Amino acid sequence: MTTLEENLKKAEGYLERFRHEGVKNRIAGEQVDALSGETFDTISPVDLKPLCKVAKGGAEDIDRAAKAAKQAGKAWAALSGKERKKILHRIADAIEERAEEIAFLEALDTGQSIRFMAKAALRGAENFRFFADKAPEARDGQALQAPNQFNFTSRIPIGPIGVITPWNTPFMLSTWKIAPALAAGCTVVHKPAEFSPITASLLAEIAEDAGLPKGVWNLVNGFGEGAGKALTEHPDIKAIAFVGESATGSLIMAQGAKTLKRVHFELGGKNPVIVFADADLERAADAAVFMIYSLNGERCTSSSRLLVESSIYEEFTAKVAEKAKNIKVGHPLDPETVVGPLIHPEHEAKVLSYFDVAREEGVTIAAGGEKFDGPGGGCYVKPTLFTNARNDMRIAQEEIFGPVLTAIPFENDEQALEIANDVEYGLTGYIWTSDVTRAFHFTEHLEAGMIWVNSENVRHLPSPFGGVKASGIGRDGGDWSFEFYMETKNIAFASAPRNVPKLGG
DSSP: OOOHHHHHHHHHHHHHHHHHHOBOEEETTEEEOOTTOOEEEEEOTTTOOEEEEEEOBOHHHHHHHHHHHHHHHHHHHHSOHHHHHHHHHHHHHHHHHTHHHHHHHHHHHHOOOHHHHHHHHHHHHHHHHHHHHHGGGTTOOOEEEETTEEEEEEEEEOOOEEEEOOSSSHHHHHHHHHHHHHHHTOOEEEEOOTTSOHHHHHHHHHHHHTTOOTTSEEEOOBOIIIIIHHHHHOTTOOEEEEESOHHHHHHHHHHHTTTTOEEEEEOOOOOEEEEOTTSOHHHHHHHHHHHHHGGGGOOTTOOOEEEEEGGGHHHHHHHHHHHHHTSOBOOTTSTTOSBOOOSOHHHHHHHHHHHHHHHHHTOEEEEOOSBOOOGGGOSOBOOEEEESOOTTSHHHHSOOOSSEEEEEEESSHHHHHHHHHOSSEESEEEEEOSOHHHHHHHHHHSOOSEEEESSOOOOOTTSOBOOEETTEESOBSHHHHHHHHEEEEEEEEESSOOOOOOOOO
16 A cells, blocks of 8 residues: 555646646647636645646636537537547546546545545546447437327437536546537537636546547636636537536526526435434444545535434444544545545635534534644544434535534434425435335435435446436436437328318418
């Protein structure tokens, strides 16, 4: 196993070019500064020092990128699915070849532990391979017969897509959105989150080096009120795929309304993990801990509400608290670290504010509940567990998006279901029980787009991914992705002569 010192040396080597050149926009295959010449710093969550300069794109840069995507669109859409498949597989190969570089830069920029970021880079390659293999069938449709008529459907790419990705696992989530768009035959304008822009630049570079035609994938860095707003309003952009906060999703929908943009939103969550007394309690505790404290708790699918049957509540929460206290918090490049620093001081302040809220609401802080004095003095927060909470408390209703778990007892199945559904979100749910009938009942009535029974979140790429209520619109994964990135067309042929209505003669 490598040491922190060895990893720091490697990371500095990978970062050197960005310190020297900065992170630029990429439009029509060219690395370019923002037209305004403005830049901003992306900072290290470890020590709050600047990592490098980033081009601060605005409306004029988005306009250039959108026009480039439009110009490249016809040729890319006309390319056969077989040819797109070859290119996307070459991108996946290149991602795998540079997986270490991607992981180290992502860990530095986001504060996420290297143990998780190494897997995130490979997940990105897996996303490209999966949709590469689906590219040849992207245009496939159905045959539909009617009396004296034969119908068949096909699909065509919708056109240039705006992709706006978040800061928590930016590389993997960028591939999750962009790979199916490219496989469908769409071109892309990508605006990454301003808190973690480095690997988005690297990804676009990798794609073009692997043979993606210039202008098919364009990248504009910037802030939501500038580049983001311009992207969601631009008339050449036909749809917006967004991952982020629910409030931002609502804003994007309003901004895109004038141009009737199609939207696909993966938004927030306040996801319940429901543990019954008949469950395998050790595995359930491990799963609950993993789903809230891995990735710094900065994940939309985290199990941030722990609902536990009252007969085992004290025993189970004590078990979770002990595990939380034993989690190593530290430098993200330390191989032993599980929880690194949170992404940015603004986000750290938000998470820390909920510790004051919890005290005001009268809950017990069974673990954590305070800042951690980590290396570099950055945005470190201890893994936290609140117990003796009620579901009407702010800590149970609002998305904290950090390593913070709120535990709530329940008396029976009916109350568990009522508590689980009593939030504005509906992304995921996790159920732990040995009662098959109960499990089926809960999966039927739980208001969530995705549910795992006796398991943590394990993704299956052909299956649909998405939420209900304030957690999103639409589904990713498998053929569901193509439903968003493509328009369905119906063609009807008369299969026998028919009497056409005569008017005016």
